[in-house]
Amino acid sequence: xxxxxxxxxxxxxxxxxxxxxxxxxxxxxxxxxxxxxxxxxxxxxxxxxxxxxxxxxxxxxxxxxxxxxxxxxxxxxxxxxxxxxxxxxxxxxxxxxxxxxxxxxxxxxxxxxxxxxxxxxxxxxxxxxxxxxxxxxxxxxxxxxxxxxxxxxxxxxxxxxxxxxxxxxxxxxxxxxxxxxxxxxxxxxxxxxxxxxxxxxxxxxxxxxxx
Amino acid sequence: xxxxxxxxxxxxxxxxxxxxxxxxxxxxxxxxxxxxxxxxxxxxxxxxxxxxxxxxxxxxxxxxxxxxxxxxxxxxxxxxxxxxxxxxxxxxxxxxxxxxxxxxxxxxxxxxxxxxxxxxxxxxxxxxxxxxxxxxxxxxxxxxxxxxxxxxxxxxxxxxxxxxxxxxxxxxxxxxxxxxxxxxxxxxxxxxxxxxxxxxxxxxxxxxxxxxxxxxxxxxxxxxxxxxxxxxxxxxxxxxxxxxxxxxxxxxxxxxxxxxxxxxxxxxxxxxxxxxxxxxxxxxxxxxxxxxxxxxxxx
Numbered sequence: 001x002x003x004x005x006x007x008x009x010x011x012x013x014x015x016x017x018x019x020x021x022x023x024x025x026x027x028x029x030x031x032x033x034x035x036x037x038x039x040x041x042x043x044x045x046x047x048x049x050x051x052x053x054x055x056x057x058x059x060x061x062x063x064x065x066x067x068x069x070x071x072x073x074x075x076x077x078x079x080x081x082x083x084x085x086x087x088x089x090x091x092x093x094x095x096x097x098x099x100x101x102x103x104x105x106x107x108x109x110x111x112x113x114x115x116x117x118x119x120x121x122x123x124x125x126x127x128x129x130x131x132x133x134x135x136x137x138x139x140x141x142x143x144x145x146x147x148x149x150x151x152x153x154x155x156x157x158x159x160x161x162x163x164x165x166x167x168x169x170x171x172x173x174x175x176x177x178x179x180x181x182x183x184x185x186x187x188x189x190x191x192x193x194x195x196x197x198x199x200x201x202x203x204x205x206x207x208x209x210x211x
Numbered sequence: 212x213x214x215x216x217x218x219x220x221x222x223x224x225x226x227x228x229x230x231x232x233x234x235x236x237x238x239x240x241x242x243x244x245x246x247x248x249x250x251x252x253x254x255x256x257x258x259x260x261x262x263x264x265x266x267x268x269x270x271x272x273x274x275x276x277x278x279x280x281x282x283x284x285x286x287x288x289x290x291x292x293x294x295x296x297x298x299x300x301x302x303x304x305x306x307x308x309x310x311x312x313x314x315x316x317x318x319x320x321x322x323x324x325x326x327x328x329x330x331x332x333x334x335x336x337x338x339x340x341x342x343x344x345x346x347x348x349x350x351x352x353x354x355x356x357x358x359x360x361x362x363x364x365x366x367x368x369x370x371x372x373x374x375x376x377x378x379x380x381x382x383x384x385x386x387x388x389x390x391x392x393x394x395x396x397x398x399x400x401x402x403x404x405x406x407x408x409x410x411x412x413x414x415x416x417x418x419x420x421x422x423x424x425x426x427x428x429x430x431x432x433x434x435x436x437x438x439x440x441x442x443x444x445x446x447x448x449x450x451x452x453x454x455x456x457x458x459x460x461x462x463x464x465x466x467x468x469x470x471x472x473x474x475x476x477x478x479x480x481x482x483x484x485x486x487x488x489x490x491x492x493x494x495x496x497x498x499x500x501x502x503x504x505x506x507x508x509x510x
Contacts, residue, residue, distance in 0.1 A: 003481075037413075041386070043298065043299065043303065044508040047506040054490045
């Protein structure tokens with residue numbers, strides 16, 4: 001593992017105290033396997049991770065990657081358990097999470113005014129890992145619909161968690177249940193529609209209208 | 212081998228008493244080595260490179276600034292300003308800087324001016340190091356025209372980038388190590404990087420500005436045409452010396468690419484940015500990669 005990656009890894013436990021800040025990166029060298037005696041100076045943080053908020057973005061991205069990587073160790077679980085495990089990962093840094101997401105959504109150049117791509121990639125990545133952990137191996141359009149549904153559910157649960165951490169699990173369960181019911185309703189509706197179409201086709205055919 | 216001997220003789224023949232600039236290379240080993248290195252596009256014995264490159268710089272020393280202007284169309288001044296702006300010396304208080312292969316003092320002057328003008332810092336100091344005493348004299352002469360002359364803010368030291376004496380350059384001393392358009396002329400880049408790592412304090416930054424590989428193919432074609440057709444011609448016109456300018460162009464092409472040089476920096480023990488170009492990456496291209504800034508941190 002490169003020194004840069006080691007510093008990033010060492011900075012994760014410091015986030016709950018220092019937030020997603022350059023300070024957390026700077027102090028990470030104090031807890032490396034071969035610890036240093038002084039935090040990294042500011043120019044060194046810039047040289048390794050970028051100027052200003054770029055370094056903070058690097059830390060947030062690395063932390064999100066780590067969260068997804070930890071989901072991979074939980075194979076053989078259900079989707080609900082995988083997503084709840086990911087919510088657990090958020091808990092120590094909940095106080096800093098909304099600011100982190102706001103930073104990711106802030107465009108670097110001012111255009112567009114709100115950049116939603118990082119949020120989509122984050123939710124999509126979590127949904128994909130949850131499907132993998134639960135052994136869901138759908139193909140075709142259902143591959144996309146399954147992941148899109150789970151991404152939307154996880155995003156809603158994560159936003160709920162920031163406001164009400166105590167009820168996040170129940171909220172996630174209710175969303176998963178609703179999605180399951182909705183999927184059943186959609187499936188029934190599709191079947192009923194097919195029945196209606198076929199019935200009308202038979203009626204028209206038997207009426208001799210086209211003879 | 213015949214070709215290299217011919218060049219060696221030509222280099223010796225061209226030697227001038229003034230303005231001599233030597234290559235930063237390891238001290239001559241009496242026991243001859245069979246290992247080879249590159250001299251432009253040619254492969255030469257390692258022990259020959261120092262004298263060959265010395266010949267080139269002897270030839271161009273008197274018009275060194277003109278040479279840089281000719282090779283970069285004057286843009287090297289913007290690149291150097293950019294280099295210093297990126298490093299922001301003095302922004303977090305006074306620092307100790309070592310500028311290697313910086314004989315003429317243009318980087319040192321920029322460092323001190325930046326710290327003074329931007330941050331009212333008159334305590335930051337620069338040790339200018341060059342293997343060539345004549346180049347150091349040139350730098351010293353330039354500094355006499357400035358407010359920094361005869362102050363603790365600047366010192367000129369003659370030393371080899373690959374083997375700086377421990378007594379004059381103790382380990383863990385400097386906050387910032389700069390080398391601009393110098394590292395491609397050393398015989399062993401690895402040794403120079405190792406020395407840089409030694410003299411820097413933990414947390415210190417290594418910063419290198421050097422000509423590099425153009426990444427855009429269209430710009431690359433134009434740049435190649437300019438390099439191999441116009442620059443040697445300029446050498447003939449400005450210094451009456453085509454071969455030396457040809458070498459300088461070739462030495463740029465032989466210099467490792469951006470990712471390769473980043474890897475060398477990492478292997479020397481530095482932490483580097485991500486393996487990509489740009490903010491937070493291990494290198495930053497200037498003008499599409501014609502020049503490039505590499506940085507590393509001694510953790």
